[in-house]
Amino acid sequence: MTAVAAVPTTSESRSPQQVWQRIRGLLLALLILVIAGVTLAAVRSGGQHGRLDPRSADPSGSRAVAELLKDRGVSVEVATTLDKATGAVGPDTTLLVAGPNVLTAHQQRRLHTATAGSTGRTVLVAPGSPSVARLAPGVRPEAHGPVTARPPRCELPAARTAGTTNMGGIHYATDARRTTACYPDNGLASLLVLPGQTAGDTVLLGSPDFLYNDRLDQQGNASLGLQLLGSRPHLVWYLPSLDDPSAAEGGAAGRDENSDGGTEGESGFLALIPSGWLWGTLQLALAAVLAAVWRARRFGPLVTEHLPVAIRASESAEGRARLYRKADARDRAAAELRSATRNRISPLLGVSPRDADSRTVLLPAVATRLSNPGSDLGELLFGPAPSDDAALVLLTDQLDALEREVRTS
Numbered sequence: 001m002t003a004v005a006a007v008p009t010t011s012e013s014r015s016p017q018q019v020w021q022r023i024r025g026l027l028l029a030l031l032i033l034v035i036a037g038v039t040l041a042a043v044r045s046g047g048q049h050g051r052l053d054p055r056s057a058d059p060s061g062s063r064a065v066a067e068l069l070k071d072r073g074v075s076v077e078v079a080t081t082l083d084k085a086t087g088a089v090g091p092d093t094t095l096l097v098a099g100p101n102v103l104t105a106h107q108q109r110r111l112h113t114a115t116a117g118s119t120g121r122t123v124l125v126a127p128g129s130p131s132v133a134r135l136a137p138g139v140r141p142e143a144h145g146p147v148t149a150r151p152p153r154c155e156l157p158a159a160r161t162a163g164t165t166n167m168g169g170i171h172y173a174t175d176a177r178r179t180t181a182c183y184p185d186n187g188l189a190s191l192l193v194l195p196g197q198t199a200g201d202t203v204l205l206g207s208p209d210f211l212y213n214d215r216l217d218q219q220g221n222a223s224l225g226l227q228l229l230g231s232r233p234h235l236v237w238y239l240p241s242l243d244d245p246s247a248a249e250g251g252a253a254g255r256d257e258n259s260d261g262g263t264e265g266e267s268g269f270l271a272l273i274p275s276g277w278l279w280g281t282l283q284l285a286l287a288a289v290l291a292a293v294w295r296a297r298r299f300g301p302l303v304t305e306h307l308p309v310a311i312r313a314s315e316s317a318e319g320r321a322r323l324y325r326k327a328d329a330r331d332r333a334a335a336e337l338r339s340a341t342r343n344r345i346s347p348l349l350g351v352s353p354r355d356a357d358s359r360t361v362l363l364p365a366v367a368t369r370l371s372n373p374g375s376d377l378g379e380l381l382f383g384p385a386p387s388d389d390a391a392l393v394l395l396t397d398q399l400d401a402l403e404r405e406v407r408t409s
């Protein structure tokens with residue numbers, strides 16, 4: 001078994017200073033990105049509480065109608081958990097559920113159980129399938145339509161007083177008796193009132209647009225909103241949140257059941273993502289594709305190019321030597337010198353190139369060609385790295401002398 005020359009340990013590993021010089025640009029860019037993100041979030045966070053939030057003054061918020069209700073003596077309380085919302089159900093309370101589709105199946109059943117026997121009012125904002133089947137049994141969402149100015153065309157006093165209102169969205173149908181269907185489109189109601197078993201009722205809204213700040217002053221939107229939400233002295237504005245502990249109740253079956261093939265669950269989750277993030281993600285994906293096309297390699301025939309200058313071998317060797325010296329890589333320089341010497345003298349000794357790095361093959365062949373093999377050939381051709389520059393120069397001279405003797409022997 002032939003012994004192969006060991007690969008010397010390199011001294012080219014980067015020092016902490018070199019590592020810092022290489023990554024400081026990336027760290028600076030990352031720091032700027034974090035600072036810009038925090039600054040942008042801090043600037044834009046004031047007063048933004050999301051869509052249909054009674055605390056938000058944004059165009060899609062509902063702070064205006066909440067303030068008008070307070071001026072008329074209606075207390076407005078925000079609930080973000082199911083326990084708080086169901087605990088406030090009572091004859092003097094209107095419960096507005098802003099996002100019924102976000103609730104799990106277990107939460108929807110609990111909510112329906114709490115409100116079914118109540119003498120208060122429950123307002124469900126745009127419940128879709130299958131949420132409407134659990135929250136308002138007997139009602140079916142049939143179609144979607146645009147939100148436009150529509151006349152009430154029903155006998156509901158609040159709707160007749162408000163008159164034309166911006167309604168639309170989901171259209172509902174039901175076979176239940178004593179229901180009131182308003183703002184119809186092709187015979188389907190976009191506002192449906194279901195009387196309860198007692199004095200309470202449930203109101204289904206196909207769209208919440210007439211409650212937004214930027215639409216409240218249009219048509220009869222304000223009148224309809226104040227009458228629907230101000231019929232009781234207390235209004236509980238339920239904004240379902242993903243960190244509600246009740247969302248984890250009911251197990252995975254409840255969550256899977258609510259997904260119904262993924263349509264409602266995904267739409268509820270995507271509805272929580274601001275539209276700007278979706279457009280930003282799309283733009284980043286497009287930029288990534290363009291960058292991939294730009295940097296992609298084009299495979300084709302090789303093209304011979306004429307170099308602008310011809311570099312002599314001695315200049316190339318001196319350049320590498322300067323790099324080794326700058327990196328203090330004496331071990332790498334010594335390894336290159338020994339390897340080059342072994343490769344040059346092995347054909348002269350009748351040793352095959354693949355055995356040039358074998359101590360057991362090369363050293364006996366060298367010893368037979370020297371007149372005085374007293375020096376330690378193994379130390380010279382396979383020894384450790386020199387300890388300083390003087391030792392490296394001495395090694396170079398010894399290798400040069402050995403090669404000359406082999407050539408002249």
